[in-house]
Amino acid sequence: MALTDEEARELEKKAEAIRETVIRMLVAAGSGHTAGPLGLADIFAAFYFHILKHDPKNPDWEERDRLVLSNGHTVPVRYAAMAHSGYFPVEECLTLRKFGSRLQGHPERLRLPGLETTSGPLGEGLAQAAGMAYAFRMDGKSRDVVRPDRPDRPDIVSGRRTSRHVYCLMSDGEQNEGNTWEAALFAGKHKLSNLTAVLDRNNIQIDGMTEDVMPLEPLADKYRAFNWHVLEVDGHDIPAFIAAIDEAKAIYEKPTLVLAHTIPGKGVPDIEFDYRWHGKPPTKEEGKRFLKEIRTMGGKISGEYA
Amino acid sequence: MLNAHAKLSAKVFADDIERKPTRDGFGAGVVEAGRADARVVVLCADLAESTRAEQFEKEFPERFIEMGVAEQNMATAASGLAAAGKIPFIASYACFSPGRNYEQIRTTIALNRMPVKIMGMHAGVSVGPDGATHQMLEDLGMMRMLPGMTVIAPGDAEEARKAVVAAAKTDGPVYIRFGRAPTSVFTTSETPFSIGDALLLRSPPAAEKADVALLSTGALSYEALCAARALGRDGVSVIVLHVPTVKPLDEDAVLAAAARARRVVTVEEHQAAGGFGSAVAELLAARRPMPLLRLGVADQFGQSGEPQELLAHYGLDAPHIRAAALALISL
Numbered sequence: 001m002a003l004t005d006e007e008a009r010e011l012e013k014k015a016e017a018i019r020e021t022v023i024r025m026l027v028a029a030g031s032g033h034t035a036g037p038l039g040l041a042d043i044f045a046a047f048y049f050h051i052l053k054h055d056p057k058n059p060d061w062e063e064r065d066r067l068v069l070s071n072g073h074t075v076p077v078r079y080a081a082m083a084h085s086g087y088f089p090v091e092e093c094l095t096l097r098k099f100g101s102r103l104q105g106h107p108e109r110l111r112l113p114g115l116e117t118t119s120g121p122l123g124e125g126l127a128q129a130a131g132m133a134y135a136f137r138m139d140g141k142s143r144d145v146v147r148p149d150r151p152d153r154p155d156i157v158s159g160r161r162t163s164r165h166v167y168c169l170m171s172d173g174e175q176n177e178g179n180t181w182e183a184a185l186f187a188g189k190h191k192l193s194n195l196t197a198v199l200d201r202n203n204i205q206i207d208g209m210t211e212d213v214m215p216l217e218p219l220a221d222k223y224r225a226f227n228w229h230v231l232e233v234d235g236h237d238i239p240a241f242i243a244a245i246d247e248a249k250a251i252y253e254k255p256t257l258v259l260a261h262t263i264p265g266k267g268v269p270d271i272e273f274d275y276r277w278h279g280k281p282p283t284k285e286e287g288k289r290f291l292k293e294i295r296t297m298g299g300k301i302s303g304e305y306a
Numbered sequence: 307m308l309n310a311h312a313k314l315s316a317k318v319f320a321d322d323i324e325r326k327p328t329r330d331g332f333g334a335g336v337v338e339a340g341r342a343d344a345r346v347v348v349l350c351a352d353l354a355e356s357t358r359a360e361q362f363e364k365e366f367p368e369r370f371i372e373m374g375v376a377e378q379n380m381a382t383a384a385s386g387l388a389a390a391g392k393i394p395f396i397a398s399y400a401c402f403s404p405g406r407n408y409e410q411i412r413t414t415i416a417l418n419r420m421p422v423k424i425m426g427m428h429a430g431v432s433v434g435p436d437g438a439t440h441q442m443l444e445d446l447g448m449m450r451m452l453p454g455m456t457v458i459a460p461g462d463a464e465e466a467r468k469a470v471v472a473a474a475k476t477d478g479p480v481y482i483r484f485g486r487a488p489t490s491v492f493t494t495s496e497t498p499f500s501i502g503d504a505l506l507l508r509s510p511p512a513a514e515k516a517d518v519a520l521l522s523t524g525a526l527s528y529e530a531l532c533a534a535r536a537l538g539r540d541g542v543s544v545i546v547l548h549v550p551t552v553k554p555l556d557e558d559a560v561l562a563a564a565a566r567a568r569r570v571v572t573v574e575e576h577q578a579a580g581g582f583g584s585a586v587a588e589l590l591a592a593r594r595p596m597p598l599l600r601l602g603v604a605d606q607f608g609q610s611g612e613p614q615e616l617l618a619h620y621g622l623d624a625p626h627i628r629a630a631a632l633a634l635i636s637l
Contacts, residue, residue, distance in 0.1 A: 068386075109418055117389065118418040121409055124382045128414060131386020131394075134371070138347075139391070179410065182379030 003239045007050075011238045014084060015045035019267045019294045021080035021093050027287035029097040032105065035264035035277040036171065037077035039202045042236045043260060044081040047167070051245050056086035059114035063164060066116050066132050070125020071171035071200065072106040073279075078115075079103050087114050123177025126197060129168035130187040133195035133255075136164045165249060168197045173205030176214050181226070187255040188227030195255040196248040197228075200235065202264040204275035223257045235260030267294045309506045313496035319535065325488040328525055329427050331466025332484055333358025336395055336425075338467070339474035340366050345393045346474055349373050349380050356486075357397040357427045381407040384422045385414035393421055393474055400426030400442035400483055408448055415479050416452040423473045424449075429459075429483040430524070430575030431603065431620055432613035441608035442483075446523075447580025449481040450553040456480040456501060457553040459524035459574070459582070462491045465550060468499040476501060485575070487613035489525040502551050504559035508534050509566070510543040518631045519545040519567035521560060523552055523582040526573045526622055533627035540628075542635060552582045557589055564590055569597045569634050573627055575617070578602030599634050601627060 003011070018041045026032045048054075053065045069078055076096060083090040088102075095101035102112040106120030117128050174180055187195055199219070207213050216222075220230045229251045233244040241260060248256035264278065265271035268290045282290055308314060317323040340346040340362055348366075350359040352375045363370035373380040377398050384394035396403060404411050404424055415422045426445050433441045450457045456476060460466035466484060473480040480501075498505065508531060510516050518537070522530035527548040534544040547563045549556060564570050570590065572583035583600030590598055603620050617623040621630065 066389075117385070118413060121413045123378075124385075124410060124414050127379045127382030128386035128389065131383035131388075132390040133386075134383070135347075135387045135390030135392050138368070179378040179382060182374075182376040183383065185376070186373065186379055186383060 003050075003242060008239045011045050011049055012042075014049050015041045015238070016267070016294060017084055018045055018077060018080045020291055021083065021090060022076050023282060023287050023290050023294065025076050025080065025093045025096045026281035027284055028094045029281060031097060032076060032281045033073045033279050034281055035204060035271065035274070036071065036074040036200065036202065038268060039235070039262040039264045039266045040074055040077045040169070040200055041267065042238050043169070043198065043200070043241060043262070044077050046238050046241050046245075048081040048085040050242055053165070056082070056114070059087060065164060066129065066166045068117050068125045068129040068132070068166065068168045069107060069115075069119055070168055071122065071174055072119030074171070074200075075107040078107065082114055122171070122174035123179035125168050126170060126180050127183035127186070129166045129195055129197070130183050130192055133166040133187070133192040134190060136166065136194060137192070164194070166195045168195065170197060170199050171205075172199060172201050172203065172210050172216060172219070175199070175216050175219065184223065184226040184228065191227075191253055192255045193252050196245065196258065197255065198258045198260055200262055201259050202262045204264050204273075204278055206278050208275055220259055227254060229254040229256040230259060231256060232259045232261065235262035236266055269293060307511070308508050311498070312505055312507055313494055313498075314507070315492050315494055318492050318531070324491040326463040326491055327485055327488050328460050328463050328466040329356075329358050329484040329486065331460060331463040332397065332425055332427070332470055332482070333361035335467035335470025336362045337365050339471050340369065342471075343393060343474060345391060347371060347387060347392045347394050349384055349394055349396045351375055351377050351380050351398040351403065353398055353427070357425065359397045377403040377407045378410050381410040381422070381424075382414050385418060385420045388420035388422050393423070395423045395425055395474075397425040397427065399428040399440060400445045401428070401440055404445055404448055404481065405442060412452060416455055419454055419478060421477060422479050424479065424481045425470075426481060426483045428486045430485055431608040431616040432485055432487040432525075432575060433608070434487060434613045434616065435610050437610040438607040443575075443577045443603050443608065444580065445481070445483055446552050446574070446576050446582055447584070450581070450585060454478055455553065456551070458482045458501065458551050460484070460550050461525055461527040461548050462489060462493055464491050464493050464495065465497070465499055469501070469550065472499065472501050483524065485525050490528045492528050492531065499550070502554050502556055504547050504549040504551070504556035506559070506563070507531050507546040507548050509545045514543055516543045516545045516567040517635050518542065518569045518571055519547060519563040520571050520573060520627065520631065521547045521549055521563060521586055522573035523549045524575055526575050529617070529622065529624045530573045530627055532624035533631065536624065536628045537631055540632065542631065544631070549582065552585055555585050555589060560586055560589055561594055564594050564596060569599070571599045571601060571627070571631050571634060573601045573622065575622060576602050578604050597634065597637070599630060601630055
């Protein structure tokens, strides 16, 4: 079901709000990762405000979809998306990385409901997601259920694969990890069509560009060789991303990888594509400037939403 | 004298005592656990026969998951299965699980508090001919360091069976280590077993202070019991406390045994540093400082050989335990 223009604009506004919150969080925390979370804001807006079957007031709802965040260092964007969708107050985001906070520097399932896993050490999410998908298939969790959050859209609950779909968000850097490929073999073997992986292809990792550190290309071909269905999409084009996820859910015979091409630092032209922003937060002054850039979308859009 | 409440095998010191590897207890126990609870699933890393996981595979093929030689994936996929409501048992050799996948276990199972049961086979030098690469001697230490991890080294195949059944019923992650070589089945189905409880095997009459308390874990508890019998003939009075649960340690039982003895010797088929003996040393240092000797492999790797000759070489069979106890007493 394609998005209407209005729905697409709403999601873009959500992404902008998420980016602003991410910048505020990182400035308040004084440490953390900037580029990845900004690059993922559009994808997280799509997940939390359109794709996921979830209930922010009941995070343990059994029939929810699972979103496993494998690259846990990007968690500020997840916290921001969760806050904006109603899991907890947006102000709590400013406790990120502080003593006593539920918002740990890397996500811990036991501290904050709705996280699904504890992550940060790379390469472990795809296997956990595959384990979940395998278990749900064993249990026959493919019956229709009503989405409590979208009573107005009976059309998107129809179909078997809408029940407890498992999503795994990965980084490209963690494609260096052997565990990722062990999991890819496993999911391919078992044709886990209730598993959709999203790979944030932003081409940077801590020590530089991915193709310099440890070349990954041809990445799509690698997953195809592991018996996955692969789709490529612009990770900042929300309607296109949602269409890719819809297509992934229509693939019965294989797990699907959505290779989402993103720009690290997206929304802040000063830092876009600069790998040096992978692992550091903005200073207070930089934060102010970045927020301004986000609000004007780097000048590409007028101040309509600012 | 032997503790009657332990209900040990009638053949405990007989030449024809039944001998089975403790891994057989995994095979039997996990089938029992699988019958009792449909949530139990077994993952295996290309070692279905030697881990005895094949017994579960035969009875519950739809709940057996072959992972291939991929222990990191086995641990992380098990975490995901547990998150989705399963009780996964993951079986491989201890050198590889938890040896290779330690960080996966730490992050996705222990920190994430998932009820994954880690079954480490072929622990200790008694693996034999395969040599040092396959003789895990660091697992108890690695696993007991993890917050929330239960760590068990069963004394024989029968106790191993009970430990596996109990692990399935326990919340949270559990590590159990098993041996490859046949060892004496000195307990019976009547012998009490609860996670966290030590088992007194032998003690002098109530009024008498023992010269030495042998505190042992795993299958070497049988060697300790045989050593105690020989020491008794030497005129030495001995307590033998079998401590299958390394964590949480049965502190009351360990302190009670220590209180009744002049000296303590710990016995384990593991590095002498970091494992069971260290756990006992930590407790006694804090609560009851006293002379303590830790028997284990002394900062070395294993090597090829027959199980019994390796145990003798590393000073862990009954004659060497006896000799070490005598030397300690004479100090």
